Amino acid sequence: MPLSRTWPAVAAIGLGGWLASGPAIADTAPALESRSAPILSERGVQYRDLNRNGRLDPYEDRRLPAALRAQDLVRRMTLEEKAGAMLHATPTSTATGDGWTAESLSALIAGRHAGAMISRLAGTAQAQAQAANQAQEVAEQTRLGIPVLLSSDPRNHFQYVPGASVENTAFSQWPETTGLAAIGDPRLVRRFGDIARQEYEAIGLRMTLSPQADLSTEPRWPRINGTFGEDPDLTSRLVEAYVAGFQNGGRGLNRGSVVTVVKHWVGYGAAVDGFDGHNHYGQDLTFPAGRFQDHVRAFRGAFAADVAGVMPTYSVPPQGLTLFGRQLERVGAGFSKQLLTDLLRGRFGFDGVILSDWAITSNCDANCRDGWPDGQAPGFAGFGTPWGMEQATVQQRFVKAIDAGIDQFGGSGDDPAPIVQAVRAGQLSERRLDQSVTRILLQKFQLGLFENPYVDAAAAGRIAGNARFTAEGRAAQQASLVLLENRPAARGPLVAAADGSAWRPGPNRRPILPLSPSLRRVWLHGVDAATVRAHGFTVVADPRQADFALVRAAAPFETLHPNYTFGSRQHEGRLDFRDGDADYEAIKQAAAAVPTIVTVYLDRPAILANVRDKATALIGNFGITDDALLDVLQGKARPRGRLPFELPSSMAAVLAQASDAPYDSRAPLYRFGAGLSY
Template sequence: MFTPSAAWSNLLVSAIALAPLASAVPCSSCSPTPSTSPNSTILPYLNSQLCIQDRLDDLLSRMTLEEKAGQLFIKQIPAGINGTIDSTTLVLDQGRNLTTAPLINEKLLSHFNVNNALPAKQMAEWYNRIQRLALETRLQIPVTIASDPRHAFADTVGSSIASGQFSKFPESLGIAALRSPELAEQYATIIREEYLAVGIRSALQPQIDVVTEPRMARSGQTFGEDANLTASMVVALIKGFQGTELGHTSVTTVTKHFPGAGPARNGNDSHFATGKDNTYFGDFLNYHLIPFRAAIAAGGRQIMPSYARPIGTKYPEVAFGFNKPVITGLLREELGFEGIVVSDWGLITDQAIIGVIEPARAWGVENTTELERAKMVLDAGVDQFGGEIRTELIVQLVIEGHVPESRLDVSVRKLLEEKFLLGLFDNRFVDAEAAERVVGNPYFARIGNETQRRAYTLLTNKQDILPLRPTDGNKFYAQGFNSSYLSARNLTVVDSPEKADFCFLRTATPWEARGSPFRQRYHEGRLDFNATERAAHSALFNSCPTIVDILLDRPAVIPEIAEEAAALFGHYGASVDAFLDVVFNKDGWKPEGRLPFEMPRSMEAVEEQVADVPFDTVDPLFRFGHGLNYTRPALCS
């Protein structure tokens, strides 16, 4: 088994030292303003001069059972057209179809995940309208808006969102490929500034699953196969998102998916029954905990458990969100996490997704009722239900005596404290005009575009063919992208590879479309090209010297490409222009990335490795950390 350099452990230690823990302002530091005044009509919990704990005490004392239940749910909603509150997207609620407004003023929810992208000004206007709607509720509790990652080119429904106007970076694998905690912090700081501008105050990231099963469906949003490198990245990201302490200019983080989704059986995604098992036959659970320990030490505010259930450990074989020995025992008591635990989406209710009913992810407890599942999640130590609106179940559990209201108070207090710390009670609106200037501004866009180029990983470069010089040839053939990108550079485009001096092929790591339309959005299955695809590639390679650019959202099995192509690049989310700039060394751009995982030589090696064990594929094609530098000097054009 390959052992990565201990340098990442040293890097992790230094990164943690740079990240002070986030914490609430203690009451002792507040001015001794009384909770009430004979001449004041401001309710104590709305009085910004009071300590947060005093405000929380007052607010909790005023809340009804239904209002408390509403805080325990976060639901995905779209921003409406032109910045309006959406009134067309329907959410099924016990036979009723609800839109956004009833979720706030009837179901009393105040946490939402915005799942689409609008121009920045419109998003900010939508956010302000949502907050005005919340002001009309009895207690005027402000809304917290969360978002899945939206700053990368890859767009996987359910795990990331199209970047739209936001600055565009590679996926987090590309950040890991550059091995720089300073860059990771800058990346998160830029996201924070853009999120703040439009009102997003909770980032459903970082995803710190360690890719020990090469077929893992959501590898693209991780930091790769090395747990210590991942740990150094998460420390930097948390500091970038939250700052030195959680406050009015912070974005809170939701670190996921505890205790790590890397050991998925056959790499299948745990949204679906075929991926419900995390297997630990190599006894490497502690390896997967390394990044989570770092996140907790760095002051990460929230953690999301994985959908999966553990196989081959001492823990019950039920999904982590229902698993009290894991959530309360391991996460809270052993690792010392005191923050918010928010479940992944849809543990309780079967839901229609892209026209198909997808079952609740109640793996290991499938035969329980919805009421029983809700109780199990609360008993496990989870504070908030993701992707659900079943407030009536919580009310029923309390009324029938299955769960004491004091248990709700524990979680509600944490969730409301987060709102107070973020300053939402005192300053809930954003400047829509400013949002237009901040989001995707030239500086942020430049950093994102530069990172796309820097993260490129050069895997092969036969006879030092790269970087291409203007004198090497002037006729090019493009496959996998529009040849207009070449024409825009005043390069001659030909219509067949036989006429070209060089060919370019842009492709992506293979995957198999399986099951429902929603499942097909996740890249599962084999990592190699089929015989027909390999033959087509080979014909191209035999026609002209071909430079291949492959999206590595998983570790592709491509020994034939490495053997036959004139040069081979890997990228982690990058534009065509980024690719061509690196190929031609335009403005000095060159590949700096190093592989964040090893790339297997064959599917047989993939199938023989142990899911929870890192760096254990036999005779990998490229090892973790591989990446070539240019040695051929470029000529100015």
């Protein structure tokens, strides 16, 4: 129930009027659960006495509309509690990595009143559920017993980059989001969201920091694997389905929802030279083709599904970009009133929570700006992303962001003191804080956390990663494969067509895929030999002894900024295979001897010009297990993906294209939507 739709009724009725005139409503809500707060009964209604005053207060009364309850609770909160509610904190993990330290939970929840925390735990489902319950127990013991909201970056996929995704240890495994785009079916994306929703909820996670509605218009950009590709309309449709799956329907939040935070508002993919906005050197966007509105359009599906949260981008718009006739201020979107209040809330009517990306109010020290000294592993100490506000104080950044429209701050020092000090100094009004805190609390009421924030840890393992969910994820991996070439399995050199664009198969000669039972001996690169043997093949050590070769390769990349926290972790730079690259050398070695099947992991749009002429079959993948891949090669499942972005023909074409425009590469080797099947 969005705030703007309920607030007028709240103002008109008032709490006293509702309680005096409202009828007694049957207590039919789900059972309550407490660990320390007493469960009492009044007028036949059971309630959790969260503030332990022995009476039913409006915020404890589950018969009341969520907006009324939120309004009542905000009135009871101190300034420090309100400021804390605007923190999205990062707790400290235990040594085992599957829980949080008691000291961290106490400091953040009880001491600093943090309203939400991000989970980067990667243990068993049961262990993570127990950690969530431990956090809620600490929250229940606070003065008002306000539950904490636990969030996560994506954790159902393959690629793991600290600070952007979570290692998948307990959930069903699906292709990257680009793989869902390759399938292109909104029903499947909604099903994925629904399955992931159940897995998140089973371990106590009630917010996902996804999906990315960013367009992958700059092929060198390292965040492409989390997008739905470069087409704004396809992205919008699939984002709408994603939100509806996670939020348990397309009409806002309910007790079965996982709050969905679409990101990164807006234009994040139009990065100068493809460098990422997490980095000081990558903070700038560019729109040479004037396609800013395409990047805005990609978010429309999220709004259509009543998305509950939006995360602004770190990145800074270029000089001269205008909105509503005025030049955009050159600050990160988390500080931009034009992008958050005028465009997001004003133009699109968004009334949910605006959550900043991580560390926008933190200082970026010398290591963050200039890179860590040689020999030191780049860490997160001294890391910040206050782009456009580097010269401001931490307190000034909080004021600027809240004035722009931010409701909650991700990873911004986990300290509410600057917000409290700003209010006391007259730089912010407490009434402005009340608006944000009401939005934050409203969602917790809608989720039912005030009735029962706990999960069944014993059941978590039966839900997360169960056989049915795992099978559906595996089928999606297979369906997302993009078959780009499938030629006859003739021995010896193959002859290309005169224009170099296709092979001339001989008459009545069968393409290599699906594999003929006669092809049994295989040479491998990047594939688990035991898995291949389990599929009935004989693995040989020399490609000259094989019937065919199977090579798994990754899209080429460079580590251009090894001394930076995120630059050291991200794939940047070139996209073409070159002599000396391990994967390319394996392709050449195999293709010189036998028909060769090559599958390339497309976390970015690889240039395959000198791979296509060597591969008998060429397959793009977006994350797939060896076992699932072998089933496709043997014809037990079929590839049906279509490219969600172009594959360029050369680095020269990449350098010539506009970073903000979809499918504008000159003479692409494979166009957007390319793909075969069998």
